Amino acid sequence: MKLYLAPGACSLADHIALHEAGLAFEHVKVDLRSHTTADGDDYYEINPKGYVPALVLDDDEILTENIAILTWIADKLPSLAPEGPLGRYRLLEMLAFISTEIHKQFKPLFRPDSTEEARAAARETVARRLAYLAGNLEDDFLFGDNFTTADAYLFVMLLWSGRMGITIPEALAAYVERARERPSVRLALQDEGLA
Ligand SMILES: N[C@@H](CCC(=O)N[C@@H](CS)C(=O)NCC(=O)O)C(=O)O
The missing domain is CATH 3.40.30.10 (Glutaredoxin)
Structure with a gap:
């Protein structure tokens, strides 16, 4: 592979x-x-x-x-997805949220020709999405104690957020440090x- x-x-x-x-x-x-x-x-x-x-x-x-x-x-x-009958769909739901509502919102921040207004709006949108996730974080990772493939995706988005000067909620700053400890x-x- x-x-x-x-x-x-x-x-x-x-x-x-x-x-x-x-x-x-x-x-x-x-x-x-x-x-x-x-x-x-x-x-x-x-x-x-x-x-x-x-x-x-x-x-x-x-x-x-x-x-x-x-x-x-x-x-x-299968431990890389949440448990339960809806586990696979909860994973897809989260991956879709991260992909469309976070990942793709970075676009103006990567384009050299973006206006300052577009950059500020992108930062604000990503910060709002991160705040939503932080508010729902109950345990170590998105779905509890188990690290899933959605956590791998969110981790990368948080690295980008740090680089782009986007405010990372406290709960997610601690989450990044927990993820960094993983051998993977x-x-x-x-x-x-x-x-
Ligand atoms: N829809 C794709 C988007 C992937 C994507 O945005 N890849 C970026 C890097 S993060 C890329 O390769 N950009 C270069 C290009 O578009 O030529 C996915 O979710 O896998």
Whole structure:
């Protein structure tokens, strides 16, 4: 199995989740400006969408989109999803929230041509979404004591928030530090040169 990633990008979530699941995989870095892989391949030939993450499975099928990849990984190790009859759907609900309501809201902050108004509005939207999650956090992680693939995704969003000067609620600042202690997180950060 091969994970195509860019250091510190959203693909870090999939990287952490693969380590959590204990699955055997290699990772290949992608230069998102030139769309060239560290192996020297044209990334568009591998993933025509041109963005990371992409996971090439052992049968050479390619899976893209964080929501799909993080659900696939949780299906391999069910403790990476919340328990209960609705567990898989609660995971999808949370992954969709993080993807559409948090991840995608960062867009103006990454675009060099964004106005200051657009940047301020993006910071405010993300801060509001984080406040919602912080208000619902009861235990160590999003669904209790168990770290799920949604936590891997939220962890990356919180790293970005810190970098972009977005206010992180106290409960989530402590959450980041708890997540950092996990071997999967340490390993992925180290592999991506971010430790
Ligand atoms: N819808 C995709 C979006 C992934 C995405 O935004 N990837 C960014 C890095 S975090 C990227 O590769 N951007 C470069 C590009 O779009 O060319 C998903 O959720 O997997």
